[in-house]
Amino acid sequence: MSDNAYLSISGVDMTFTKGRTVNPVLRHINLDVKRGEFISLIGHSGCGKSTVLNIVAGLLKASAGGVIVDGREVNEPGPDRALVFQNHSLLPWLTVYQNVELAVDKTFRGVKTKAERKDWILHNLEMVSMGHALHRLPSEISGGMKQRVGIARALAMEPKVLLLDEPFGALDALTRAHLQDEVMRIQTELHNTVMMITHDVDEAVLLSDRIVMMTNGPSATIGEILDVELERPRDRLALSDDARYNHYRHEVLSFLHEKQRKVEPMARSARASKAPEALSA
Numbered sequence: 615m616s617d618n619a620y621l622s623i624s625g626v627d628m629t630f631t632k633g634r635t636v637n638p639v640l641r642h643i644n645l646d647v648k649r650g651e652f653i654s655l656i657g658h659s660g661c662g663k664s665t666v667l668n669i670v671a672g673l674l675k676a677s678a679g680g681v682i683v684d685g686r687e688v689n690e691p692g693p694d695r696a697l698v699f700q701n702h703s704l705l706p707w708l709t710v711y712q713n714v715e716l717a718v719d720k721t722f723r724g725v726k727t728k729a730e731r732k733d734w735i736l737h738n739l740e741m742v743s744m745g746h747a748l749h750r751l752p753s754e755i756s757g758g759m760k761q762r763v764g765i766a767r768a769l770a771m772e773p774k775v776l777l778l779d780e781p782f783g784a785l786d787a788l789t790r791a792h793l794q795d796e797v798m799r800i801q802t803e804l805h806n807t808v809m810m811i812t813h814d815v816d817e818a819v820l821l822s823d824r825i826v827m828m829t830n831g832p833s834a835t836i837g838e839i840l841d842v843e844l845e846r847p848r849d850r851l852a853l854s855d856d857a858r859y860n861h862y863r864h865e866v867l868s869f870l871h872e873k874q875r876k877v878e879p880m881a882r883s884a885r886a887s888k889a890p891e892a893l894s895a
């Protein structure tokens with residue numbers, strides 16, 4: 615662990631065992647994240663990205679090794695690590711305001727007065743441009759808006775670490791771009807420490823300070839880490855013509871599609887089903 619690590623994942627192994635089936639998913643995951651850093655985790659489907667995030671969140675216990683956040687070992691979930699999932703997890707019977715209120719009351723009751731808590735809820739909803747829809751139910755707003763509320767709820771808990779599991783994955787391209795810009799703007803303002811899973815190479819390059827690339831499983835580990843040294847604020851249009859941006863993009867694509875090329879199970883089974891023919895020919 616380096617001296618200035620705010621979040622430290624050290625020697626993490628994870629093996630799932632069910633009956634006699636043993637699935638070694640992660641091996642020797644070591645990562646130090648600085649305070650205020652935005653890290654993306656990228657890798658092929660099933661390599662273990664969510665497992666890493668769930669261990670940091672305290673929802674899973676690593677088979678070996680552990681996680682330290684701001685000097686404290688992670689043993690269980692806590693409000694210092696807020697999670698946002700791909701599919702919003704808003705309570706359908708509560709309004710936009712009440713969904714955030716629930717988290718704020720849980721985190722700050724006894725610390726902030728009722729009036730302060732109200733201001734804080736409004737502030738966070740305004741930060742994600744949702745101040746106009748406070749009294750709507752989740753069923754009355756769009757997918758992008760729900761995701762915004764989920765992000766406001768997470769930010770309102772003032773977590774030490776924000777954990778984003780494909781937060782824009784279920785959104786259409788335009789909404790996704792808009793929300794990415796919003797997250798970048800908030801990040802510039804608040805300097806959150808963020809760990810985000812994504813499958814989108816452009817998203818990873820645009821948003822991250824570092825991109826952590828995972829090898830294929832079983833026993834996946836960190837293959838390479840790419841420093842993205844693009845100054846902030848970042849402008850997606852200007853960057854699309856930027857040679858450095860394209861270089862970073864190329865590095866990630868080359869890792870995923872050359873160094874860690876994945877043979878999809880469907881292709882394997884297609885070959886397997888052809889095998890008898892080949893044998894009989």
Ligand SMILES: Nc1ncnc2c1ncn2[C@@H]1O[C@H](COP(=O)(O)OP(=O)(O)OP(=O)(O)O)[C@@H](O)[C@H]1O
Pocket residue numbers: 630637639657658659660661662663664665666
């Ligand atoms: N709670 C669990 N119990 C048993 N096996 C699990 C559990 N969680 C994950 N796994 C297994 O661990 C492996 C990695 O899963 P994980 O969801 O972490 O991958 P991922 O990289 O996030 O995948 P994707 O990109 O498709 O979301 C898979 O083989 C999965 O079946």
